[in-house]
Amino acid sequence: MNYRTTCPHCASVFRLGTDQLDAAQGWVQCSVCGTAFDARLSLLMEDGSPLPQPEPEPVEPPAQPETQPPAEQEATTADTRDTADEAPPVAPSPEEEDIAAADVPRGIVQRETSFDLDSIILIDPDIPAPDDPGPLPQIHTVPSYPPEPATPLRRATVAEAAPAARIEYASPMPGKARIPSSPRRISPWMWGTASLLLLVVLLAQTTYFLRDTLVSRLPQTRPAVEQACAALGCTLSLPKNLALLQIVGSDLQTEASGRLKLTLTLGNRANHVQGWPVLVLTLTDQHNRPLARRSFAPSEYLGDAQRIAAGIPARSEQPLSLPLTVHDLTPMGFNLQLTY
Known part of the structure; x- marks a missing residue:
């Protein structure tokens, strides 16, 4: 006859026969997680139904002793006491000792041999089983002391009632284990060289x-x-330093045709050549209020590209002349500044 049992550790369901249970006294080892357990605690029929209850044996009523006179009863009791005192104790037979030892269940701790003995049956999980594993075993735990306060019962969800999924880990690849190498430290002279290059x-x-x-x-x-x-x-x-440039002299003259002519002398006090500045001319009235302002680039008051590119020679004074045309203005003074 075949039965069905469930591993209490990984909830895997296996099929085993009567000869296997008798050979190992009900102890088996799970081939999935390796847990050894007593299969008789979660034993079911092959179709998932519970085991049939054994029929109770008929008990014969004890024989009624025959009624004896009081005198005979006292004599019989006295004889029985004398016989019990004189009879030596009877030692149990070897067969009785084996039956008594078989009735005592043995756990994993009491076994003197390892789990590799033939008495531990390895059940193959690849054996096809019906889709319905039957009712799950109920494991009763020992109540703790002091008892915990009662909590309201709640309906178990499908996720809680489902058995834990079996996780299989891939076996490591054969070969030498790679030890992670410690990070290499950069030497100080390399840091110094990199800093110098930057x-x-x-x-x-x-x-x-x-x-x-x-x-x-x-x-x-x-x-x-x-x-x-x-x-x-x-x-x-060319270098441009206004602090080393100076207007030595300047004058605004009115010609006969009504045109104006600006003359000035520009001095370079530097020991090197400097670029030509921009002239900013402001015409003012008799109260020194500005009437018009105009900036003149070097190309407007020089007109010579080579002279502009050569710059102002070092430690020299350069005379300049700039004709001006003014409409509807009668300037009474002027202000001349240099800038770049």
Whole structure:
């Protein structure tokens, strides 16, 4: 006869026969999780129905003793006492000892051999079983002390009633285990070299984009910057420092045709060549209020591209003349400023 049992640890359902139960005294080992358990606690029929209840054996009523006179009863009782005192104790037979030892259930801790013995039956989980595993076994736990307060019962959901899913882990690939290597530390001299390279790149970018300001502040660097610009294909303007430029003299004259003529002398006090500035002329009235203002670029008051590109020579004074045409204005004064 075949039965059905359930593993209490992983809830896997297996099929086993009567000979297997008798051989291992009801103890089996789950082939899924390896748990050894007593299959008789969750034993069901092969179709999932509970085991049939054994029929009670007829009990014969005890024989009624025959009524004896009081004198005979006292004599019989005395004889029985004397016989019990004289009879030696009878030792149990080996068969009775084996039956008594078989009636005592043995747990995993009481076994003297390991689970690898033939008495532990490994059940194959690949054996096809019916779709309906039958009612799940109920495991009764020992109540704790002190008892916990009673909680209202609630209906179990489908997710709680379902058995836990079996998780299978992939076996590791054969071969040597790879030990993760510790991160390598970068030596200080490599950090120093990288920092120095970054500083050089930063200085090169600053020099390239601020080359005109650098040459104006540090004229001695102009030859090196000019060579770098020749290699990179960039242009370099002349130094521009208004503090080293000075208007030595200026005059606004009125000609016979009504036109105006501005004459001035521009001096360069620097020891190097500087770029030509922009002239800002403001015409004023007799109360020194501005009437008109006009800015003149170097191309307007010089007109010579080569002279503009050459700049103002170092430590020199350059006379300039600029004719002006004014309509509907009678200026009584002027103001002249330099800018870049």
